[in-house]
Amino acid sequence: MLENKQIVVIVTGGIAAYKAPDFVRLLIKSGAEVRVVMTEAAEQFVRPFTFEVLTKYPVLTDQGDYPESIGHIHLADWADLVVVLPATANTLAKASLGLGDNEATATLLAMDCPRIFVPAMNSKMWENLATVNNVNNIRKGGDIVIEPASGFLAEGYEGKGRMPEPIEVLQAIKALVALDKAFNGQVKNILKTSPFKGKKIAVSAGGTQEAIDPVRFIGNHSSGKMGLALAHVALLLGAEVTLVMTPTARDLPHLPAIQTRQVKDARQLYQVMHELNEASDIIIMAAAVSDYRVETPSPEKIKKNKDTDQDHLQINLVENPDILKSLSQEGTFLVGFAAETNHVLDYAKKKLAAKGIDMIVANDVSQQAIGFSSEDNAVTIISQKGAKTLPQADKMMIAAGIFAQIAQELNP
Numbered sequence: 298m299l300e301n302k303q304i305v306v307i308v309t310g311g312i313a314a315y316k317a318p319d320f321v322r323l324l325i326k327s328g329a330e331v332r333v334v335m336t337e338a339a340e341q342f343v344r345p346f347t348f349e350v351l352t353k354y355p356v357l358t359d360q361g362d363y364p365e366s367i368g369h370i371h372l373a374d375w376a377d378l379v380v381v382l383p384a385t386a387n388t389l390a391k392a393s394l395g396l397g398d399n400e401a402t403a404t405l406l407a408m409d410c411p412r413i414f415v416p417a418m419n420s421k422m423w424e425n426l427a428t429v430n431n432v433n434n435i436r437k438g439g440d441i442v443i444e445p446a447s448g449f450l451a452e453g454y455e456g457k458g459r460m461p462e463p464i465e466v467l468q469a470i471k472a473l474v475a476l477d478k479a480f481n482g483q484v485k486n487i488l489k490t491s492p493f494k495g496k497k498i499a500v501s502a503g504g505t506q507e508a509i510d511p512v513r514f515i516g517n518h519s520s521g522k523m524g525l526a527l528a529h530v531a532l533l534l535g536a537e538v539t540l541v542m543t544p545t546a547r548d549l550p551h552l553p554a555i556q557t558r559q560v561k562d563a564r565q566l567y568q569v570m571h572e573l574n575e576a577s578d579i580i581i582m583a584a585a586v587s588d589y590r591v592e593t594p595s596p597e598k599i600k601k602n603k604d605t606d607q608d609h610l611q612i613n614l615v616e617n618p619d620i621l622k623s624l625s626q627e628g629t630f631l632v633g634f635a636a637e638t639n640h641v642l643d644y645a646k647k648k649l650a651a652k653g654i655d656m657i658v659a660n661d662v663s664q665q666a667i668g669f670s671s672e673d674n675a676v677t678i679i680s681q682k683g684a685k686t687l688p689q690a691d692k693m694m695i696a697a698g699i700f701a702q703i704a705q706e707l708n709p
């Protein structure tokens with residue numbers, strides 16, 4: 298979904314720089330054209346030639362030759378988006394102050410496109426008040442600073458400061474591009490005044506699994522990609538996001554700042570959504586919930602009956618609770634999905650009323666290009682105030698469109 302996007306990647310000097318070539322490769326694979334800028338310190342970790350080979354273009358460094366006479370201005374004008382990866386505490390400080398004492402920070406200073414910083418550093422440096430203030434200052438300007446992950450640091454101990462994996466950062470890049478489109482190129486202004494800042498948003502994703510016996514289950518084709526996209530868009534808009542993941546969504550790459558809960562079947566999902574309900578400002582049920590469960594799952598694997606010539610197996614199903622319908626409306630904006638194969642809008646409107654929710658997103662899962670587990674979706678968003686159709690696009694684009702619509706409902 299990054300076709301025709303011109304992205305500048307600024308690599309600064311931290312050990313996580315070794316992940317930057319992989320990140321650049323992912324951007325190119327997603328369709329973007331990439332240019333790289335490196336600080337002198339970054340060159341200690343990776344050689345510019347690595348990026349030159351990947352991007353098929355020279356790298357802007359402090360000492361090397363560059364095809365354009367004023368490289369940082371050329372790149373600032375060229376870019377649709379800039380990513381600083383990894384961003385050291387030093388570069389964050391310079392960006393916060395507006396210093397431009399090398400090609401990397403001069404490029405940043407000259408840019409008015411959306412900017413995204415991916416910090417990686419020692420946990421004490423990340424927690425230092427000076428860094429905290431710098432990060433807040435950068436965010437105030439409408440730029441994104443990704444929260445680092447907690448885990449094993451290069452120093453040999455646990456702490457918060459690890460750079461998220463490139464595939465996880467890619468979700469943020471896609472979400473930012475999608476938001477920019479959904480808000481007509483005004484994403485920086487939207488991020489500065491986001492109506493979702495500090496809001497608690499819970500999103501369920503994927504398909505539930507109802508046990509038949511210890512090795513079999515009733516499931517569905519939902520991949521969780523729509524829920525994953527919604528969670529990343531909400532995170533970038535400044536929300537505190539909890540992603541409730543069913544088994545099919547469990548391995549999807551997500552940023553560490555998204556809190557996760559794992560569930561298997563509809564009753565576990567019911568339990569977790571009710572736990573989250575009270576504190577949530579917005580709940581989006583993107584999960585495909587099994588309407589029925591096996592009345593009495595077998596504790597042992599069901600064996601084929603070899604002694605009789607019966608070729609039928611009878612399994613009794615009982616109805617699962619309707620989670621959306623049971624969630625309290627008070628103070629929580631509730632969004633449901635209606636995956637239909639026929640009479641799409643008709644059925645969706647009926648569900649909006651029957652479940653007593655604020656918004657329903659209807660999609661036609663009979664079409665392969667936009668059905669379950671595909672990258673794209675096409676939806677009609679229905680509320681009391683009317684309907685809006687979003688034509689076929691990447692699920693991240695659809696997610697941004699849904700949030701643009703929720704923003705309108707909350708702040709007309």
Ligand code: CTP
Binds near residue numbers: 563617621
């Ligand atoms: N949903 C729910 N609890 C259920 C079933 C569905 O909360 N037991 C939610 C889904 O997450 C979705 C919305 O309700 O957001 C609509 O789900 P869908 O399966 O399309 O509708 P159902 O109400 O199950 O009706 P039907 O299967 O008959 O179309």
